[in-house]
Every structure is written in C-alpha cells, then in structure tokens.
Amino acid sequence: MSKLKIALQKSGRLSEKSVALLEECGLKFPNGGGKLITESSNFPVEILFLRDDDIPQYVEQKVAHIGIIGENVLLESRKDISISEKLNFSGCRLSLAVPKEIDYEGLSYFNGRKIATTYPNILSGYLAENGISATVEVISGSVEIAPGIGLSDGICDIVSSGSTLLSNGLREVDSVLRSQAVMVSNKNLDPEIQLILDRLLFRIRAVRKAKENKYILLNSPNGRLEEIIRILPGMNSPTILPLAKEGWSSLHSVISEEKFWEIIDELKEAGAEGILVVPIEKMIL
Numbered sequence: 462m463s464k465l466k467i468a469l470q471k472s473g474r475l476s477e478k479s480v481a482l483l484e485e486c487g488l489k490f491p492n493g494g495g496k497l498i499t500e501s502s503n504f505p506v507e508i509l510f511l512r513d514d515d516i517p518q519y520v521e522q523k524v525a526h527i528g529i530i531g532e533n534v535l536l537e538s539r540k541d542i543s544i545s546e547k548l549n550f551s552g553c554r555l556s557l558a559v560p561k562e563i564d565y566e567g568l569s570y571f572n573g574r575k576i577a578t579t580y581p582n583i584l585s586g587y588l589a590e591n592g593i594s595a596t597v598e599v600i601s602g603s604v605e606i607a608p609g610i611g612l613s614d615g616i617c618d619i620v621s622s623g624s625t626l627l628s629n630g631l632r633e634v635d636s637v638l639r640s641q642a643v644m645v646s647n648k649n650l651d652p653e654i655q656l657i658l659d660r661l662l663f664r665i666r667a668v669r670k671a672k673e674n675k676y677i678l679l680n681s682p683n684g685r686l687e688e689i690i691r692i693l694p695g696m697n698s699p700t701i702l703p704l705a706k707e708g709w710s711s712l713h714s715v716i717s718e719e720k721f722w723e724i725i726d727e728l729k730e731a732g733a734e735g736i737l738v739v740p741i742e743k744m745i746l
C-alpha cells in the first residue's frame with residue numbers, strides 16, 4: 462500500500478512542533494533514537510528526518526511528498542513546490558539590521574554598502590524591488606557578528622524576539638519577510654498519495670480549529686439570557702439548559718480564544734456567573 466512520505470526537520474526550532482502536530486493528529490510513530498526514517502503504526506505515512514534546508518529539494522524531487530519548513534526556507538530555495546497549509550507556529554521575520562549607533566534614515570542607507578546574510582535570494586529580490594544596489598555577502602552562519610568583524614555594514618537575518626540582535630550591538634531597521642512554518646507539497650502527487658494527504662490535512666485543520674476555540678459554559682439569570690447571547694460573537698445558536706436554581710440557565714457555546722478576552726467584562730456586567738472556559742481537543746465543522 463502507498464505511503465505518504467513526510468520530511469520533518471531532524472533537530473532544530475521546527476522539530477518538536479512538527480512532531481507534536483502529527484501526534485495531535487493521532488499519528489503514532491516512534492520518535493527519537495536518532496532514526497532518520499520511521500513509519501507510523503496507525504496511518505499510512507513514512508517520516509524522514511532531515512536538515513530543513515534540504516527539504517524543498519527533496520519535496521521537489523519526490524524523495525518526500527510533503528514537508529514542514531519555514532516560509533523563509535521555502536522562498537530562499539526557489540523550488541517549484543506548493544504550500545498546502547500554513548501551520549501557525551515558529552513565527553519569525555527576516556529583517557535588515559545595522560550597528561545600533563548608525564544614524565539610519567531608510568533603505569537607501571544600504572546603497573553601495575555590504576549586507577551579510579544566509580538568505581541571498583530573498584535579500585537580492587527585496588533590494589531589487591526597492592531599487593537598492595548593495596553587495597550581498599553570503600555566509601553560512603553567525604551572521605550577526607559580520608558587522609562587528611568588518612565583513613559587512615549590515616545584516617539580513619531571522620529575528621524572533623530581537624534579543625540576539627541587541628546582544629550583538631545591532632538594531633533591526635526593516636522587515637523583509639514575515640515567516641511561519643508551512644506544509645509544503647510536491648505539485649504532482651499520485652491520486653492515492655493525494656488522498657492520504659487530504660486525510661492528514663483534514664486532521665490538521667480540525668486540530669487547529671480546536672486550538673483557536675474554547676468551549677464556554679456560564680450561568681445566566683433567565684431575564685438576561687438574550688443580552689448574553691447577543692454579546693457572544695456570531696456563534697451557532699448556543700445550548701441552553703435549565704439550572705436546578707429557579708430562574709437561572711446554563712449556557713454552552715464555542716468561542717474563539719481571542720474573542721473571549723474581549724468580551725469577558727461585558728459578560729460579567731450582563732450578569733453571567735460561574736464562567737468556565739475549557740479547551741477543545743478536536744473540532745470538526
């Protein structure tokens with residue numbers, strides 16, 4: 462029987478979350494022990510653990526059918542593969558930074574100057590788009606030390622919190638790209654492989670929906686039910702059950718985590734009591 466081959470980063474910032482995502486989708490597989498290839502015991506997939514930079518090429522060549530990488534690595538690779546799903550983790554940005562004492566007044570600062578990066582393709586494209594003519598110094602790591610050792614005037618590198626930049630005396634001055642983890646796919650999958658991928662994507666979406674939403678239970682005086690239902694954002698009609706206590710009802714609904722924090726005060730003012738917000742494990746719509 463055919464198996465969907467999935468390439469994951471072997472060890473690095475994407476590894477743990479990639480494995481966790483597949484596990485949350487109900488896939489059981491041995492993980493750890495340094496194995497490079499493993500199989501799931503309950504879903505037709507084979508998992509390959511690789512360096513993230515190699516994944517686009519392997520997916521293009523169908524060594525793996527799909528993979529999980531950062532959008533930054535996908536765009537830098539210029540491989541002809543597609544994004545089947547954005548995964549909402551490992552968010553970061555690719556940014557330009559200069560030594561903090563530089564009086565930076567805009568991108569034109571880089572005209573005629575040198576920028577060190579491990580992302581020459583993305584950076585060159587960005588500079589061209591903005592009409593900047595700078596020299597791109599390609600290095601393979603420790604980009605943030607380049608200005609300090611006189612290799613370049615600025616850098617273009619991945620930033621998440623910015624603390625690495627600060628501790629190297631650099632200041633972020635422009636953002637070139639926003640990135641997150643994505644599932645990439647070969648563009649010509651055989652139908653039976655595509656079917657397995659569709660099943661996996663269905664599970665991934667159910668897991669994500671569940672994470673974005675919470676189950677909310679609250680008690681409301683019957684007289685204020687309508688008001689409370691109005692406060693709860695655009696939900697399907699909530700479940701209402703009578704409480705043993707005369708004149709009160711229990712209301713159950715699903716609410717996005719974000720919305721919950723926005724309306725919690727309104728709910729309390731409207732007389733809601735005993736508000737419980739509980740996680741949802743899977744959500745199929």
Ligand code: ATP
Pocket residue numbers: 470471472473474475511512513514530531532533534551552553619620621622640641642
């Ligand atoms: P490999 O050994 O597999 O080549 P790597 O060192 O290139 O690993 P990591 O540092 O593990 O890669 O980062 C993997 C991805 O995680 C990045 O390509 C990026 O999309 C994302 N990421 C999120 N935050 C950060 C960060 N602060 N620094 C670097 N990458 C980050």
Ligand code: ZN
Pocket residue numbers: 512513514
């Ligand atoms: Zn890498």
